[in-house]
Amino acid sequence: MIVALWGGKINSRLDGIMSPFGLVQRTDDAARCVLLVEDDALVRMVTAEELRAAGLTVIEAASAAEAYEAIVAGLAVDVVFTDVRTEGDLDGYEFARRLRSEHPRLPVIITSGHMDGAVAGLVAPFLAKPYRIEMVLQLIQAQLAADGGP
Template sequence: MASPCVLVVEDEALIRMMLADQLTADHFCVVEAENADVAMAMLRDRPEVSAVITDVRMPGTMDGLELARQISTCWPHLKVFITSGHITVGDPNLPPDAVFVPKPYTAGTFAKLLSQALN
């Protein structure tokens, strides 16, 4: 069985790489995008993606919340996790089925959440 594929969307390269490395070590397939615009293009080209982890604040034409809304509309089957160290996002601002995870998070946080959501 193939490992679930996760798209990590984070403009801070070090955070993105650390999360990608941790998820790879936890046996996930990981693809990376530095902003929501790149993520949208990747989602159109990568149907194997099962989940998206996105930061809220990023450069580009949309932030992580708008990305999550677009995913909810275009790819409603994808699991979406939204994270931020600057703001707290409550349920009224989250798309259906999206989960907010505040920064900082521990190394195993997303592996556990993804395993629960994708099984």
């Protein structure tokens, strides 16, 4: 009412959905499945929540070894987003290399808070931490489009 008295108006339309971390744009890749590999439980939880808020299906793994075993067992995903440094014998870089060799059409994106990007980028696209969820979504959309996805 006060705004109207002074001749103003308020537009409350949102082109996305609100999450605890801000406005997240919905993707056109709804129902696409992301395998998220991150050993830091808090980072994994927040990233998974944001990807789900954008309309993606997310399967979480705490290690590259766990994720690799799931893929070998037949888990079908559309894209993999993996940290370089995870618990166990298999790191994200080797995980990405194996996926590229065994599943060449499966898009993989590597992330790290360390300077692993110089070598990681040779195997798969690299996103430095800390990242904004919009950057993750853009990379996922680009990888899906490059693979012939929507």
